[in-house]
Each structure stands twice: as C-alpha cells, then as structure tokens.
Amino acid sequence: MDVLQQFLKTFFDWQAMGQVVPQMLTVGLPNTLILAASSAVLGCFFGLILSVMGIARNSALRWISRIYTDIFRGLPAILVIVIIGIGLGPILRQATGITNPFPLAIFALTLMAAAYIGEIFRSGIQSVDRGQLEAARALGFSYGSAMLLVVIPQGIRRVLPALVNQLIALIKDSSLVYLLGVTATQREIYRVANDSAANSGNMSPLIAAGVLYLILTIPLTHLVNYMDKRMREGKAQKIEPDEAAALVGKGGQA
Amino acid sequence: MSEFKSGSLTATNIHLAFGSNKVLRGIDLHVPQGTTASVIGPSGSGKSTLLRVMNRLIEPDQGDILLDERSVLKDNPDELRRRIGMVFQQFNLFPHKTVVDNVSLSLRKIRKMPKDQAHAKAMDQLELVGLAHKADARPGNLSGGQQQRVAIARALAMEPEVMFFDEATSALDPELVKGVLALMTDLSKGGMTMVVVTHEMGFSRNVSDTVTFMDGGVVVETGSPDELFTAPKTDRLKGFLSDVL
Numbered sequence A: 001m002d003v004l005q006q007f008l009k010t011f012f013d014w015q016a017m018g019q020v021v022p023q024m025l026t027v028g029l030p031n032t033l034i035l036a037a038s039s040a041v042l043g044c045f046f047g048l049i050l051s052v053m054g055i056a057r058n059s060a061l062r063w064i065s066r067i068y069t070d071i072f073r074g075l076p077a078i079l080v081i082v083i084i085g086i087g088l089g090p091i092l093r094q095a096t097g098i099t100n101p102f103p104l105a106i107f108a109l110t111l112m113a114a115a116y117i118g119e120i121f122r123s124g125i126q127s128v129d130r131g132q133l134e135a136a137r138a139l140g141f142s143y144g145s146a147m148l149l150v151v152i153p154q155g156i157r158r159v160l161p162a163l164v165n166q167l168i169a170l171i172k173d174s175s176l177v178y179l180l181g182v183t184a185t186q187r188e189i190y191r192v193a194n195d196s197a198a199n200s201g202n203m204s205p206l207i208a209a210g211v212l213y214l215i216l217t218i219p220l221t222h223l224v225n226y227m228d229k230r231m232r233e234g235k236a237q238k239i240e241p242d243e244a245a246a247l248v249g250k251g252g253q254a
Numbered sequence B: 001m002s003e004f005k006s007g008s009l010t011a012t013n014i015h016l017a018f019g020s021n022k023v024l025r026g027i028d029l030h031v032p033q034g035t036t037a038s039v040i041g042p043s044g045s046g047k048s049t050l051l052r053v054m055n056r057l058i059e060p061d062q063g064d065i066l067l068d069e070r071s072v073l074k075d076n077p078d079e080l081r082r083r084i085g086m087v088f089q090q091f092n093l094f095p096h097k098t099v100v101d102n103v104s105l106s107l108r109k110i111r112k113m114p115k116d117q118a119h120a121k122a123m124d125q126l127e128l129v130g131l132a133h134k135a136d137a138r139p140g141n142l143s144g145g146q147q148q149r150v151a152i153a154r155a156l157a158m159e160p161e162v163m164f165f166d167e168a169t170s171a172l173d174p175e176l177v178k179g180v181l182a183l184m185t186d187l188s189k190g191g192m193t194m195v196v197v198t199h200e201m202g203f204s205r206n207v208s209d210t211v212t213f214m215d216g217g218v219v220v221e222t223g224s225p226d227e228l229f230t231a232p233k234t235d236r237l238k239g240f241l242s243d244v245l
Ligand SMILES: Nc1ncnc2c1ncn2[C@@H]1O[C@H](COP(=O)(O)OP(=O)(O)O)[C@@H](O)[C@H]1O
Pocket: B018, B021, B023, B041, B042, B043, B044, B045, B046, B047, B048, B049, B050
C-alpha cells in the first residue's frame, strides 16, 4: 500500500464514516447542542450578574467579580471539566442520587462561560455613553431601573457578535465532556467519533465529526461577521432635513 | 396665565468640589415660580455642574436646594428628579427605543400608566413639539433639532415643575437652532419655571426674566437682562460679553 492510499484509508474511509454518521446525528449532535445551549443560556445569566457586579459602586462586589473572572478565564477548560465533572460526580451522586454527568458538565462549562460572557457584557455596558444613564436618572429612574431599562439593553446589543463567538467556543469546548463517564446515549459528537475511531482503528469518524462541527460553527462565524458589518453601517444613518422646525414655536423668536 | 404646575426653585450657598477642584464656591440662585433664569458664563465656570447639583445628579458638599420653598435635600433624589425636567446638549435620547417610546418610558415605568394611556400622552407631547409624525422613527434617524425637541417632549411628559436646559442648542447646526429656541420660548411664555444655561445671548436677553453670570464657580453678577447686558458692572462680565457678542 503506498503512502497516498494509506493516507486516504486513514482519513477518508467512506465506509467508516457512513457507519458513524447516523449515531453522530441522532445521539452526538443533540447532546452537543444541549451542552452548548444550556451553558450559553446559564452563562449569559450569570455573566450579566458578574458584569453588573463588576461595575458596581460597592468595591466588595467589584472584587468578587474580578477574582471570579480572573480564575475562570485563567484556567484550561479541560482542568475545570475534570475537576468538576469527575471530582464532584460521586459527591453529587451521594447527595442527590443523580448519576447523569450532564448537570456537572453544564455547570463546569457555565462557570467558564460566565467569566467570559461577564467580561463581554461589562465592556458593552461600559461603552454606553454616560449621558444615557444621566438622562434616565434625570427623568427620575433609580440607578437600577436606569441600568436595566436603558444602559444594559444598549450595552448587550453592541456585544451580540462577541456573544455569538462565545457560543462557538462552547460548541467546541463541549467536546471535552468526553472525558466524563457517559453512557452510550449521553455521548456528544466528539465522543461518538472517538469511540468509533478507537473501535475501527481509523481516523475517518473524527474527520466526519470535524465536518459536523464546521457545519455548526461556520454559519455562526458568518453571522458574527454579518452582525459586525450591519452595526458598523448602522452608525452612518441618513439625517433628514428639519422640515418640522418651521411648524412649531409660533410663540416667538429669540 | 400658566399652563404648567410650575414651582419656584432656590439654591443657597452651594459648594461642590471634585477632589481638590472647587467647582462651585457658594452659589445662590433664586428662580421665582413661572420665570426663566438664564445662566451664562465661560466654559468650565461650573454651569453644568450647578444644574446637576440642583437636581441632585451630584450631591452638593454644602448648601441647600428648595423647591416651592421647601428643602429637598432630605427627599429621595429620584423623586426630586421627577419634579425637574432636564434637557442636555447632546440630547441623550435612548437610541434603542422609538421616538414615542422615549417619551412614554417614564410614564409607564415611573408613573405606572397603562401602555395605551402612556402612548396617548406621549403622542400629545410629541404633537406639542411638532413631531407626532416621527413617533415610530428611531432617534438616530432624526436631525439634531428634531432630537432635541423630542428630548424636550420626553422631559415635559413627566409634568415637571421646573425645567433645566444645559446648552440645549450648542450641538445643533445653526439652521436648526431656531426651532428649538422657539419651543423654549413658548415654554417660558407658557409659565414654566426654567433654568437655561446658554450661549445664545439673544435668548438670554429677550426671553429670560433674570440673567446670572457665573465665572470660576461663583455668581459674579445677577439681575435683569437689561442690567447685565446694557450696564454690566464688573470687568469680568464686560470681558465675557465683548467675547461672545
Ligand atoms: N464629573 C466630573 N468629575 C470631575 N470634574 C468635573 C466633572 N464634571 C465637571 N468637572 C469639572 O468641573 C468644572 C466645571 O465644569 P462644568 O460644570 O461642566 O462647566 P461649564 O458647564 O460651565 O462649562 C470643570 O473644571 C470640569 O473639568
């Protein structure tokens, strides 16, 4: 067998791919999406709390947010997933009887996602012009209402592209959950491919997994680019002439 | 004939420092009910800061603020600010909301008005400033003059007893200044109590009841427009007027 043939056999064995694809789509894909989507939603929720703490006037809150963020942005994902997933697994089982590794896997992914998303939200919120908070407060809104109704919605809108990037990262990072003990039906995309590759001694299932990840992530990447572009162009808006200026102020002129 | 439930506003001996920078050094200002006080002075003299202290966006270090002759320093500052409308140089409309939602937001969330009632009242306010036809537009699609008139409508919707204007026309193209000044003139004639920080000497002279000249964090001269503009007493005011007129 010459080198080229061996290369093709190792990576592009259509039969091996064909065998793994059904499982990948019916088992791996839904599990990957569950892991990524739930940790994204939870990460947004806790990230928002972290970001608001990060800009609070109370310095203790700011410190807690800062320390948390530094820790969970600074650790490798694999370390957090193993410590939480394998380390806490037996404790959770003893306390609640839950043997499903998903809650802990989602917890571990959320811990990290919240740190990143918190920083994204914070930069977005801080980029909102100070005049917005001032105008809302001048109307009589409390600090909390002004933030909630006026400042935070604008801040989040600006960082939507970065948030989608975070979702892409979560889709990829969810593959690390393969390290936890999962049953056949709990496997996500990578684990399905990994098992199949181990059984057949062939890399092709992993190539199939790669293609599936790209099918998920490339459209999201382009969505990010599209949103970025739209936001930049949205800035240059058409200004109309002030035709109504002539209609008001019959009361007098300065 | 007063269209507004306006009140009088008094600030006495206001002091404020940002760190070691003493920005307000004993300011007194009295604005009788239904009158317009304009505040003039060079940039950096503390005019914007004075407005922010008087509605307690910034708490004074010393001094008292009275609305309708009652001190408001012990009140909830959020409630005080509901009684004072403020219009900013940069408009500060909420860009993520439509024009009518900009006006109705405080009615719904602070006054707890039902949605349709708040909408109807916001439309009335927009009608008043000639912009009802822009109700569903985003602020970013309006000219500066239109945005500032929406900002005025937004402040008026809360039925304030006093209105503050902080260089409301300074960011506008010259051809748009007139519409906003005309609207402010209407409010003044309609009996609103107003404090107008302005570089528009025409407005200060022709519309306001009193003029206060600030420099370096103190009131240098105050009086009727005639007194200040035709017979300035201090060299500082003379110098300022010769620079701006
Ligand atoms: N938030 C702030 N923090 C620190 N210094 C400020 C702040 N706002 C204004 N100042 C300072 O206060 C002084 C007066 O500013 P301001 O009230 O804006 O003057 P004016 O409106 O008359 O131009 C300036 O020296 C300015 O740098």
